[in-house]
Amino acid sequence: MRAAVISAPGQVDIVDIPTPSVSAGDVLVRIRACGICGSDTFYLSIGGLPPHQGNMPLGHEAAGEVVAVGSAVTDIAVGQRVVINPMAAPDGVIGNGGASGALAQYLLIKDAVVGHSVEPIPDHVPFEVAALNEPMAVARHGVNQVAPKLTDQVVVFGAGPIGLGMTISLKSLGVHHVVVVDVVADRLDKALEVGADAVINSSTEDLPARLRELHGNGESIWPDRAGTDIYLDAAGVPAVVNTALSTAKRGAKIGIVGVHKEPVSVDLMNIMSNELTLVGSMGYPTEIFEVTPDIVADWQTYAKIISHTIDFDDLPEALELVATPGATEKVVIVFD
Structure with a gap:
């Protein structure tokens, strides 16, 4: 699969890496949209965070569809659309110095639990709007x-x-x-x-x-x-x-x-x-999925926050746009 990593200060690369394998308690999500946060441009400017500095996976505002579930997972089904809690990953915060990032074609959710690490969303909510869940x-x-x-x-x-x-x-x-x-x-x-x-x-x-x-x-x-x-x-x-x-x-x-x-x-x-x-106020100690029903109910209003949707292939240009003061509002990367 293809994934974005910060390889040096000011340098982001889209690289080929193995698609993760699903263990008993995991789910594999095909990422369909991922927002760019101001923190992403900061990480890019310093070459990433330890311990992955020089090879840091990027992206934490994600929405996608489940394509595989582990044998022990009973409450998540293949084909469901989900939003993701990047703070719940057991191997570090997704896209914030952890071992994985959501600016990738696929994201493995380890030890997946509905209401803790993932939350289903209905099909009528566009993926790019669902990707607003984390910043909202x-x-x-x-x-x-x-x-x-x-x-x-x-x-x-x-x-x-x-x-x-x-x-x-x-x-x-x-x-x-x-x-x-x-x-x-x-x-x-x-x-x-x-x-x-x-x-x-x-x-x-x-x-x-x-x-x-x-x-x-x-x-x-x-x-x-x-x-x-x-x-x-x-x-x-x-x-x-x-x-x-x-x-x-x-x-x-x-x-x-x-x-x-x-x-x-x-x-x-x-x-x-x-x-x-x-x-x-810092982060979202309990709000990651508290806000989800409001996005589902009023997604047309939340959609107004998005100023640009940009293809994954054009990620470097999107990051440059976000880092330019006044050039944009909310940029969401979309995947085919």
Whole structure:
């Protein structure tokens, strides 16, 4: 079979390797779609992660169809479509330094268990949309971490895939009002398409004033605070944290979901006096298949997140596209 591996910094190769054999508890999945994550481009830039540096399998956002099952597997059938939990592999996280990657024609799921390592999906969901399951689990965990109430007013910073995924999750949970903030007009248009109640272009609008207009004034000992209950950072830039802290009312929550690559200074007196809650979010401890029913029920909305579907043969060009700021949103690799 053909599989993508990182062979050196900046170099990805599609190589021929043996197709895995199925043991008693395993299933073999023919990969039909696999999303590209920002982490993939990071791994590429450094030549992969140990212990597979120089020969690291790539890809972890996968959907496909089962083509073989082990003799001990009773709840998974050949022909079923499935999405995959890359964290459940016993030999390391799939596509994240583990022994296998999902940017390959086939992927062996060792010790396969429905609801833990794989989850069936119905045939009407396109494979490229099903491949969003993993990043949408990241988005759902970010939402779960701040535990929104139906009456809450929420602002999401960043209209990339995770920010859009959080927007869909918030609205599917019935949250009252969701604002999305970005600096790219096309991304804000997409946010409205997936259900945002309002958007703010922070490069051209007065963000704090606009939030007060949308969410009213919030209680605080400091002036000009917005009535926003929850701030979600899917952008991972210091300006977002600073804006949230300078705008948050008493008792507001600030969820950090975007990856910050540099330290951010915070005013602890502001946090104390307004009794703000800062909440971190990483991965998806329980959400990998919690989000699946929502994708199945509303796949047309989730499909709007995808900006490009690119053939596996063109993977190097796809990775370059993802690594170019502003060139794309969500790229999904598709297989014949």
